[in-house]
Amino acid sequence: MILVTGATGHVGGELVRRLAAAGVPVRAMTRRPAQARFPANAEAVYGDAADPASLDAAFAGVDGVFLMSAQAVGTAPEPTHDLALAAAAARAGGTPSGEALRVVKLSTLDGGTGDDPIARWQRAAEAAVTDPARGFAWTLLRPGRFMSNALQWAGQLRAGDEVAVPFADRPAASIDPADLAEIAALALTTGEHAGAVHELSGPQSLTPVAELAILGEVLGRDLRARPVPADAARAGMSRYGFPPEVVDAIMRRTLDGDRGSEVLPTVEKVLGRPARTFTQWARAHREEF
Numbered sequence: 001m002i003l004v005t006g007a008t009g010h011v012g013g014e015l016v017r018r019l020a021a022a023g024v025p026v027r028a029m030t031r032r033p034a035q036a037r038f039p040a041n042a043e044a045v046y047g048d049a050a051d052p053a054s055l056d057a058a059f060a061g062v063d064g065v066f067l068m069s070a071q072a073v074g075t076a077p078e079p080t081h082d083l084a085l086a087a088a089a090a091r092a093g094g095t096p097s098g099e100a101l102r103v104v105k106l107s108t109l110d111g112g113t114g115d116d117p118i119a120r121w122q123r124a125a126e127a128a129v130t131d132p133a134r135g136f137a138w139t140l141l142r143p144g145r146f147m148s149n150a151l152q153w154a155g156q157l158r159a160g161d162e163v164a165v166p167f168a169d170r171p172a173a174s175i176d177p178a179d180l181a182e183i184a185a186l187a188l189t190t191g192e193h194a195g196a197v198h199e200l201s202g203p204q205s206l207t208p209v210a211e212l213a214i215l216g217e218v219l220g221r222d223l224r225a226r227p228v229p230a231d232a233a234r235a236g237m238s239r240y241g242f243p244p245e246v247v248d249a250i251m252r253r254t255l256d257g258d259r260g261s262e263v264l265p266t267v268e269k270v271l272g273r274p275a276r277t278f279t280q281w282a283r284a285h286r287e288e289f
């Protein structure tokens with residue numbers, strides 16, 4: 001049995017569908033099991049990372065777990081959701097097969113590198129999984145920007161053809177969450193990626209403006225980007241709940257350096273086929289716009 005946390009999310013949702021389609025027993029964790037739509041052969045289970053006691057039933061008797069956290073960096077003194085999920089995996093004890101529990105952790109590019117609040121948060125989150133005392137057969141996925149971030153434009157596109165785009169000219173080699181799910185499924189079902197730290201990107205480095213143009217082609221619309229000034233982007237992040245030092249770190253990481261724009265070979269190496277393009281992602285998700 002594989003437990004997928006974040007099962008209603010972009011990566012977790014793809015992973016649940018992939019495992020269920022392959023006939024792998026899968027348990028899909030959500031805070032709203034009654035509302036969530038999962039494949040008929042997936043088992044929906046309640047779990048809230050903010051309520052550690054609620055996790056034990058979800059983690060019981062599993063051979064592998066996919067861990068993700070939606071807790072925004074800096075909204076607590078430490079990544080309490082990541083820590084609670086990893087602790088629940090440890091409490092679950094042995095697997096039915098007697099092998100080490102396979103744990104795939106969705107992290108972020110340059111996870112614990114550096115010494116800003118983002119690095120410290122990610123370092124603690126990853127360490128909860130890689131701690132040798134826990135004995136997990138772990139795999140870390142460290143992707144850069146997700147193609148699914150473009151779904152943030154969907155509301156504005158229902159109202160018109162113009163979209164406000166922060167960091168409009170900053171390129172990134174964004175990745176399709178479906179590629180992450182495929183790699184996670186491989187790691188969880190084969191155990192071949194134990195101890196691997198996979199830094200991941202998509203196949204092209206594109207600015208948000210270029211992604212919007214591709215989306216426009218797919219939707220048959222002439223879409224325009226309205227760049228958001230840096231100060232307004234900063235204010236938006238504060239409204240979202242990020243504390244000032246985290247906003248500073250996000251600004252520095254986004255505007256200085258070009259790490260996220262690098263095209264990495266990992267998806268092709270692991271899956272034996274090229275990473276999905278933004279055009280493929282947009283075609284697969286056109287109905288959501």
Ligand SMILES: NC(=O)c1ccc[n+]([C@@H]2O[C@H](COP(=O)([O-])OP(=O)(O)OC[C@H]3O[C@@H](n4cnc5c(N)ncnc54)[C@H](OP(=O)(O)O)[C@@H]3O)[C@@H](O)[C@H]2O)c1
Pocket residue numbers: 005006007008009010011012029030031032036047048049050068069070071081106107108109143144145146148149177
């Ligand atoms: N977006 C990017 O560009 C990017 C880049 C690198 C890394 N990442 C990482 O990727 C992750 C986001 O993945 P995603 O896009 O697949 O997620 P998502 O689509 O944003 O979905 C969020 C998921 O988190 C679950 N969730 C929220 N609060 C929860 C709680 N208290 N307890 C348990 N589950 C909770 C939600 O489940 P329910 O609401 O159903 O309970 C939902 O399934 C984050 O950790 C982020 O740091 C993102």
